[in-house]
Amino acid sequence: MDGLVYDIIVAAGFGLFGAVLFSLVGLVSGTDETATIAPITLLVVLLGAPPAGIFSFWMAAAVSKHMTHAVPTALLGIPGDTMATPLLQDATTLRNLGVPHIALRKMISGAVIAAFVSLPLAVAFALVLAPFGQTITQAAPWLFLGAAVLIAYSSAGRFASVAALVPFVVIILALQALTGQYNVKLGVSYFLGIAIGPLIADLFTVLSPAERKRMHRDNLRQFALAPDVKSWGGYFPNPFKVLDRKQAQWTAGAAGITSATFVFSPVAMAVIMGELVGSRIKHAYHRITSVLAVRNGVTESTYIAEALIPLIAFGLPLSPVAAGPAAPLFNAPPRFTIDTATGTVNNLHTMLTPLEFLGYGLIAVVLAALVAYPFAMNYARGAAAFVSRNISHEAIVSTFVGLALVIGLWEGGFLGVLVVTVMGLVGGLLYRILNFNPGVQFMGYYTAVLTAPALIRLFS
Amino acid sequence: MGHRTLGTPASSPPGSAALPASDYDLVEVWNDVVDTRHLLWSVIIGAVISVGTFLIAERILASVVDTPAIAKAYAMLAGVLGCIVSGVVSALLFPPKRVVIESTNDDAWRDQIMRDLAENPNTTMSERDLDPAVIREMEELGLRKLFASYGDGGANAPAQRKE
Incomplete structure (x- = not known):
């Protein structure tokens, strides 16, 4: 029992760390979840945190960031990250009505309820799928090819993304061959390059005079910050009082259904479920607030399901979230590896039982609900104002440039830095021009690592 | 009081709408507005502090810690702390290029x-x-x-x- 008690304490400690850290990160508008959660989780893995700690860290981080990214979305009218985009219109409507705090509270109360509903359901769905694990693992190279094409097609780039997969995979293979000549094998550097590609591409383009003209802005960026009204006593709000009974039911129902969908994007599911619920509500105000609660609940539940179902059932990153923000839970060489040639998976999938996933996941969700939820409900306005007034974007650029260089140097010396730069520039430009987004690029990486060797074996 | 450091535009009454920001050369990078000179310095600061911390930590730890893999992991941690330090330094040196208006219900x-x-x-x-x-x-x-x-x-x- 001592071992269990120790693991629970470790899970709670790392969960608390993740919840606090990413409650703050979420406030910085426009911080992409893949660019922030993936590299930090990677660090936690590589620095040797115990499996229970890694999982609860990631889970608490994801749920907390999802809560606080609603703050810039609702109060400043700019999406906290890509998942917040389907909520922007309704949130802006409430902001113009002078009640942006209501948008925020409906959103994150929906998210709290959804997180608690979807965690046990996602574990249950994973158990249903688990018996097919062995077959799935053997077919992994082809599944990844299929998933890459599917995820590419469902991205905004459509066929451009599907077509771009081929040269993109070739670039990765070429870089692997290059570093292989010096006996350097890289993994993390590719990830990091893809994750912060948009930044690297922008730093290159701003050096080009013609492009700089296009990026030029005449004015400072303007934000209108709305006033706040607090409507409950004490520190801890009750989500079931913030949402009315119908909204809580709709949110829980939608979260339950979408806990089973682990291959579609959270944004797509949020749009669909929002329309479904919205069409059943006639009154304009009630419809807006209900749709906000449901949509934010659905991005939460889909996110959890997309990470947990492939992780628990197969140990293979077969969904956009698993291949993106949750990627280090699957693959973080040298500690976590996926080898399809031998069919061996060595990551959290093999280190934790489904019951442990459920237990440590629950600890993480509770911590996020205790840290991020009341924080966002109580201090949203002050926090948003502090960040926009005091943390310059240059400071964030500085941090991530440093991170790219340190991780590159650490993994592969000068070659590592080169790989981060090449992947970032190519990936970032393809994203901007073709909408070949980082999620698709991660799948491209897996295709290069897993499918390409199988293809070559097939034809030799 | 916030930032009264280098680069604060002289002609900018706080809170006024659509500042001309004549002292800045503004560009949009990674979804937000930055000044090109500040951007250049922030990249240099990020690179020098983070890489410097990492290389120094690697050198020191290699001689102190027995297991090379652990020494390397801790050197990376030091490098990551360097990243955060460089972010703090840049935040202190360069003010945000944003105007936050307290909106009244219009x-x-x-x-x-x-x-x-x-x-x-x-x-x-x-x-x-x-x-x-x-x-x-x-x-x-x-x-x-x-x-x-x-x-x-x-x-x-x-x-x-x-x-």
């Missing part, structure tokens, strides 16, 4: 939104079939009268206004 915006909502054929402004809890919520927010005034068809549209 009636023009609200009327526009209410007209749009009233015109949507799929929704109604009428309280018929509406849960008492929702009506209470709208009452508390001062929105009940506003929505009712745009009620079915919006015949007597902006007649009433909440205070």
Whole structure:
């Protein structure tokens, strides 16, 4: 029992760390979840945190960031990250009505309820799928090819993304061959390059005079910050009082259904479920607030399901979230590896039982609900104002440039830095021009690592 | 007081709309606005502090810690702390290129939104079939009268206004 008690304490400690850290990160508008959660989780893995700690860290981080990214979305009218985009219109409507705090509270109360509903359901769905694990693992190279094409097609780039997969995979293979000549094998550097590609591409383009003209802005960026009204006593709000009974039911129902969908994007599911619920509500105000609660609940539940179902059932990153923000839970060489040639998976999938996933996941969700939820409900306005007034974007650029260089140097010396730069520039430009987004690029990486060797074996 | 360090534009009354920001050379990078010179310095600061910390830590730890893999992992941790330090330094040196306006509820915006909502054929402004809890919520927010005034068809549209 001592071992269990120790693991629970470790899970709670790392969960608390993740919840606090990413409650703050979420406030910085426009911080992409893949660019922030993936590299930090990677660090936690590589620095040797115990499996229970890694999982609860990631889970608490994801749920907390999802809560606080609603703050810039609702109060400043700019999406906290890509998942917040389907909520922007309704949130802006409430902001113009002078009640942006209501948008925020409906959103994150929906998210709290959804997180608690979807965690046990996602574990249950994973158990249903688990018996097919062995077959799935053997077919992994082809599944990844299929998933890459599917995820590419469902991205905004459509066929451009599907077509771009081929040269993109070739670039990765070429870089692997290059570093292989010096006996350097890289993994993390590719990830990091893809994750912060948009930044690297922008730093290159701003050096080009013609492009700089296009990026030029005449004015400072303007934000209108709305006033706040607090409507409950004490520190801890009750989500079931913030949402009315119908909204809580709709949110829980939608979260339950979408806990089973682990291959579609959270944004797509949020749009669909929002329309479904919205069409059943006639009154304009009630419809807006209900749709906000449901949509934010659905991005939460889909996110959890997309990470947990492939992780628990197969140990293979077969969904956009698993291949993106949750990627280090699957693959973080040298500690976590996926080898399809031998069919061996060595990551959290093999280190934790489904019951442990459920237990440590629950600890993480509770911590996020205790840290991020009341924080966002109580201090949203002050926090948003502090960040926009005091943390310059240059400071964030500085941090991530440093991170790219340190991780590159650490993994592969000068070659590592080169790989981060090449992947970032190519990936970032393809994203901007073709909408070949980082999620698709991660799948491209897996295709290069897993499918390409199988293809070559097939034809030799 | 916030930032009174280098680069603060001389001609910028706080809170005024659409600042010309003549002292800055503004560009949009990674979804936000930065000044090109500040950007260059922030990249240099990020590179020098983070890489410097990492290389120094690697050198020191290699001689102190027995296991090379662990020494390397801790060197990376030191490098990551260096990244955060470089972020703090840049935040202290370079002010944000944003203007935050305390918005007052603008009636023009609200009327526009209410007209749009009233015109949507799929929704109604009428309280018929509406849960008492929702009506209470709208009452508390001062929105009940506003929505009712745009009620079915919006015949007597902006007649009433909440205070």
